[in-house]
Amino acid sequence: MILNNNDSSRISGPLQFSYPCFIDMLSNNLIFMYRGVVTSDLVTHVLQIMEERLEEDKASKKTSKKVFNVMVECLRNVYSDEMSQEISELESTAILLVKSEEDGYLVSTGNYLKNSEVEMLKNRLDKINQMDGEKLKVYYQELLTSPIAEKGLSSLGMIDIARKSKQKIAYQFQTVNEFFTFFTLEAKVIRR
Amino acid sequence: MRNLIIEPTSKTPKIILNADVNVFEISGRSIPEDSVGFYRKVIDWIDDYSKNPNPKTNFKFQLEYFNTSSSKCLLDVFRRLEKMYKSGHQIEITWCYDADDEDMKETGEDYKALLEVPFDLVSV
Numbered sequence: 001m002i003l004n005n006n007d008s009s010r011i012s013g014p015l016q017f018s019y020p021c022f023i024d025m026l027s028n029n030l031i032f033m034y035r036g037v038v039t040s041d042l043v044t045h046v047l048q049i050m051e052e053r054l055e056e057d058k059a060s061k062k063t064s065k066k067v068f069n070v071m072v073e074c075l076r077n078v079y080s081d082e083m084s085q086e087i088s089e090l091e092s093t094a095i096l097l098v099k100s101e102e103d104g105y106l107v108s109t110g111n112y113l114k115n116s117e118v119e120m121l122k123n124r125l126d127k128i129n130q131m132d133g134e135k136l137k138v139y140y141q142e143l144l145t146s147p148i149a150e151k152g153l154s155s156l157g158m159i160d161i162a163r164k165s166k167q168k169i170a171y172q173f174q175t176v177n178e179f180f181t182f183f184t185l186e187a188k189v190i191r192r
Numbered sequence: 193m194r195n196l197i198i199e200p201t202s203k204t205p206k207i208i209l210n211a212d213v214n215v216f217e218i219s220g221r222s223i224p225e226d227s228v229g230f231y232r233k234v235i236d237w238i239d240d241y242s243k244n245p246n247p248k249t250n251f252k253f254q255l256e257y258f259n260t261s262s263s264k265c266l267l268d269v270f271r272r273l274e275k276m277y278k279s280g281h282q283i284e285i286t287w288c289y290d291a292d293d294e295d296m297k298e299t300g301e302d303y304k305a306l307l308e309v310p311f312d313l314v315s316v
Contacts, residue, residue, distance in 0.1 A: 040225035044202045062292050065257060069295060072223055072259050141302055144267055156260040164295050 031057060032098040038078050046071065050098065057100050059191070066189045067105050069164050071098070073157040074187060078111040090180065104190040112180045118173050121183070128158050129168045136163050161187050193244070196237045204230055205255065209237050216251045218269075222258035231265035238272045245281050249273075254288040254316070255296065267303065274309040284310045291315045 025033060031053045034046065047068060054064045078094035094111035113121070131139060140159045143152055162169055170186040193211055200206035205220035224230040251273055258266070270285065277283040287303065289296035297313060304311040 040203065040223075043223060048202070061290075065290075065293060066295065069257050072257065076259060137302070141306055144263060144302070145306060153260055153264070156263070160260055163298070 029100045030097055031100045032096070034096045035093065037092050038075055038094050038096070040079075043072065043075050043079075046075070046096070053098075054105075059105070062192050063105070063189060066164055066192075067098070067107065070107050070161050070187050070189055071096075073161045074107050074109045074185060076157050077154065077185060078109045101188075104188055106186060106188050108184060108186045110182060110184045112176065113183050115175070115179060115181050118181050118183075122171075122173065124155055124158065125169055125171050128155070128162050131162070133163070133166070165189050193240055196233065198233070205258075207234060209234070209241070211241060211246060214246050214249070216249060217254070218252070219254040219256075221256045222262040222266075224262065227259070227261040227265045231262070231269060234269055235272055238269065238276075242272070242276045242281070245276065245283075248282045248284075249276075250284045250286060252286045252288060256290075257296075263299070267306070270303060270307050270309070274307050277309040284312065286312045286314055288314045288316045 024030075032046070032050060034042075036042075050067065050071065051064070054067060059067070075096065078096075091112045091114070094109060097106075097108045099106040099108070128136070128139075136159055140156065140163065143156045143159065146152065158169065165187045167188045167190070170188075172184045174182045174184070176182055195212060196207060196209040198204070198207035200220045203221070204224050205218050205222045208215055208217045210216070218234070222230075253266070273283050273285060285307075287300035289300060297315070300311075300313045304313065
């Protein structure tokens with residue numbers, strides 16, 4: 001059945017978005033999409049749903065495990081720490097997309113950051129993206145053994161994404177206004 | 193001493209630390225909200241156990257996947273075992289990984305490289 005956009009007597013309000021959204025997801029092979037606050041409980045639920053979705057999508061156990069690992073670390077980056085007082089409501093909401101492609105899965109997260117956080121994050125990602133497998137291993141072991149704070153843990157997570165996906169981490173910063181930037185991170189897991 | 197048994201959840205691994213039957217195992221997935229708090233119990237138990245350990249201790253790890261904050265905590269657990277080994281106790285760590293899980297194997301190799309304690313990698 002095709003929806004008639006002009007027929008406002010039947011579908012109104014937010015419901016009119018469901019069909020275009022569905023078509024978008026279908027044509028882009030998006031097998032999972034979430035927007036909202038990311039909590040520890042949510043991560044567990046997402047993994048449960050993804051287990052089924054990946055099985056439906058005929059992903060091997062090997063591939064699924066890699067996708068899980070990468071998702072856990074990607075979500076950690078957009079994790080909202082309820083204890084933190086510095087995070088605004090805008091910053092605590094994020095998007096997660098998983099796209100099935102012929103040769104693998106694309107995991108992408110997006111969230112708002114303060115403009116002041118951009119440079120440090122960009123440097124961290126560039127540093128990791130310049131490293132090959134061996135260098136990543138050395139850097140991982142170095143950070144694992146150093147008494148690190150939250151920032152170091154975030155680097156550790158990114159190295160983990162790079163090592164497990166064996167790909168460069170794609171990212172983008174889009175300045176929203178004088179306070180905020182939208183940060184998109186993308187990691188690809190090759191089907192195996 | 194009292195044994196430490198923790199049933200697995202969707203976020204935390206199964207813990208069996210039973211000195212009576214000489215079984216020491218951590219298995220499953222580890223993505224706890226508070227990794228430090230969770231592994232504190234394990235570390236406290238080892239600290240207590242190290243005062244009067246069994247003649248031989250084989251600590252088995254069989255993890256499905258874990259987050260980076262758990263990886264720091266696991267290192268702390270290994271460090272405790274390493275300390276026991278260095279003070280003359282017979283300690284062995286067995287790191288089990290799924291035969292087709294190269295990442296878990298690699299992670300085991302990372303730990304092995306960082307520790308001075310017998311550390312076996314076993315494909316299961």
